[in-house]
Amino acid sequence: IQMTQSPSIVSASVGDRVTITCRASQRVRYWLAWYQQKPGKAPKLLIYSTSQLETGVPSRFTGSGYGTEFTLTISSLQPDDIATYYCQQFHSAPVTFGGGTKVEI
Amino acid sequence: EMQLAQSVAEVKKPGESLKISCQGSGYSFSNHWIGWVRQRPGRELEWMGIIYPDDSDTRDSPSFGGRVTISADKSLNTVYLHWTFLMASDSGIYYCVLSTKTPAGTEYFFDLWGQGTLVTVSS
Numbered sequence: 001i002q003m004t005q006s007p008s009i010v011s012a013s014v015g016d017r018v019t020i021t022c023r024a025s026q027r028v029r030y031w032l033a034w035y036q037q038k039p040g041k042a043p044k045l046l047i048y049s050t051s052q053l054e055t056g057v058p059s060r061f062t063g064s065g066y067g068t069e070f071t072l073t074i075s076s077l078q079p080d081d082i083a084t085y086y087c088q089q090f091h092s093a094p095v096t097f098g099g100g101t102k103v104e105i
Numbered sequence: 106e107m108q109l110a111q112s113v114a115e116v117k118k119p120g121e122s123l124k125i126s127c128q129g130s131g132y133s134f135s136n137h138w139i140g141w142v143r144q145r146p147g148r149e150l151e152w153m154g155i156i157y158p159d160d161s162d163t164r165d166s167p168s169f170g171g172r173v174t175i176s177a178d179k180s181l182n183t184v185y186l187h188w189t190f191l192m193a194s195d196s197g198i199y200y201c202v203l204s205t206k207t208p209a210g211t212e213y214f215f216d217l218w219g220q221g222t223l224v225t226v227s228s
Contacts, residue, residue: 031208031211031212033214033215035215042200042218042219042220042221043150043200043215043218044218045214045215045216045217045218048206048214048216049208054216086150088150088214090207090211090212090213090214091211091212092212093164093166093212094152094166094167094168094212095152095212095213095214096149096152097149097150097151097152098149099149100149
């Protein structure tokens with residue numbers, strides 16, 4: 001299953017609402033996760049099963065969607081959110097990731 | 106606290122063998138799937154495979170064509186990634202990944218990642 005993210009780069013200001021889209025080449029139901037990767041660090045799980053927030057992740061992050069189209073929204077961008085975000089489907093093997101969306105300020 | 110501690114960076118020549126490791130702590134190592142994800146510059150994250158340490162049940166990604174072997178030693182709480190013949194295209198960062206929350210009937214997502222092991226293969 002191919003995962004396509006858009007945009008590849010988003011430039012926004014502190015306090016802005018930021019939306020990232022992830023499209024799957026086949027239906028994956030709710031089985032989608034989002035990760036955040038800061039420069040030089042390992043990815044970190046943010047959201048799983050489309051909308052379930054991982055423990056400790058700020059509530060300004062929300063996920064939605066079903067089937068083939070999904071979104072990750074940051075309701076009010078903070079400086080600490082500067083990172084690259086990846087989606088991942090876990091509906092079918094092999095699990096696959098999107099190409100990433102870099103969020104800049 | 107759950108942690109995954111990976112082995113240090115490696116520099117190898119093409120044709121050499123390599124085994125990198127990842128030690129889990131702070132959870133029941135034997136009873137959760139643990140695997141590997143590769144990251145190469147400018148490329149997508151690639152899932153390589155996963156193992157259930159208690160019985161060594163292993164699931165491999167066909168994308169790696171049997172070039173790597175995943176194994177686990179539950180007495181050491183450690184999972185390994187092994188190459189017998191490295192190629193330059195194997196250069197990248199290898200992350201150990203843990204799956205503890207994956208719902209039944211689905212594949213895996215990863216709620217904990219190791220710090221990464223940089224592998225450089227160059228003549």
